[in-house]
Amino acid sequence: MTSGPQHVSSRDNALLKELRRLAQDSHAYRKQGRVWLEGDHLCRAALQRGVQPALAVFQASYWDASGHDWALDGMRPVVIDDTLFATLSGLESPARMGFAVTLPPAPALAPTLASVVLDGVQDAGNVGAILRCASAFGFRQVLALKGTAGLWSPKVLRAGMGAHFGLQLIEGLDVADAAALAVPLLATSSHRGEWLHAAALPWPCAWAFGHEGQGVSAALMALARRSVRIAQPGGEESLNVATAAAVCLHASAASAVSAGGLNPEPKPRGTRPA
Template identity: 65%
Template sequence: MSEPVFVTSRENTLLKELRKLSTDNTAYRKAGRFWIEGDHLCSAALHRGLTPAVLVVAESFWQNPKSGPLAPVEYARAAIKTIVIPDALFRELSGLESPAKVGFVLDLPLDTALQPKAATVILDRVQDAGNVGSILRSAGAFGFRQVLALKGTAALWSPKVLRAGMGAHFGLTLVEGLALSDLDALAVPLVVTSSHQGDLVQQLVLPHPCAWAMGHEGQGVSSELMARASVFARIGQPGGEESLNVAAAAAICLHASSLRLSSSRLPATLEAYSNQGG
């Protein structure tokens, strides 16, 4: 367990770095580490076996811990270093309306090599942080362990995407800043959603593993990426809406793929029973 260091100066070097990490969407790239706050994200990181470089705790939480998944001493046991700061200074770090009073500084993953045969989600200039975080959650939930972000996509480890991802980051391989040519390394079929071509997603025999491409909120998937597609899928909208939010579309598509994967793993007798309509 790391012994706590009490820091009261606003000019402390670490606090200066944390203020930048908590407000600048791309500061993590230069620093090589990122900031998360709150019981949920911190507990999710520990559940995935991550070791925090620094635990930062508000003084009131350290002295009188509120109810939560873990007590401050348990967080401290996992961290390499622990600092305790006045509540006023913690509020300056927080991106939340009600500061959570506990946060981690974590090192960026070192192993971010593209995995050619992995079930993959490609983000093509998806710019809204909430959409990106939501897609990461769907990817993790439905068994797509690799997310590739093309240039122009929201910064994957930015504070807003981390909050929207709700811990999904820690179970995924994330590669960002890619050019279209980097996708040449993929060895799985590319599936693209389109409003004007392809079969309804629920009627398709979807390949697995595959790579689903999710495009820009307004422009959709680029024509260059579309040209690489092996399969086109449509999402039926009997209600007559013009289009779906990209995060909603991703959830539908990835869920459809997960159903295909699940059915392929059914025991032979159960599959036969299912085919007979039993």
């Protein structure tokens, strides 16, 4: 049975200060060894993946109305006065609850997994959207090279909408680390390579996506087996990197499904990749 909540009513409370840093500083998760999940949807997505919070934090009025509906496995929740919870939130319209979750240890790079390589993708929204696409389309591993937005930062977590907990995530890598991949590395180009819609795509494979302005670096492009272009008959100069990733990853997944290499049915929640 869950014990009574710990109430926080002082702005100077040490735990509140730690949580505030965790929610608002994109690098704090590395120092604290835990990450901040804000909002009902993201917290429930974590629970569905079998992730249990180290702390469950509620706005006082939300706790009084709905907090008792959360199954916390004997954990003592933290209840924060409404006005103080608003200072904790990293959102313009604050959510009413959140989880602090222990930062998962970085797995060893798996050379044969279908993977996404992020090369200096700096916008947190783009990174989170790409993680969500990777999870949806069967890419189980994401490698983030140095210069990419922190994979476990609050903004990336919100944009990922729970995808983090179905992926193997490794960050802080160099181009040389990406060379350990045993699957073909593919990269997009706006001006050269075969057309994506006409290409016979390998499975499993890895896709490289680069900086919003500069694209994939020359060093990483040198590792790519193939370069492909996305048809843009409307005539735009380029696509947003997260949009390009969605198009490419879906094309790979569709090709793999057609060849019998992937099951088109969604995987059940509650399990992490092996």
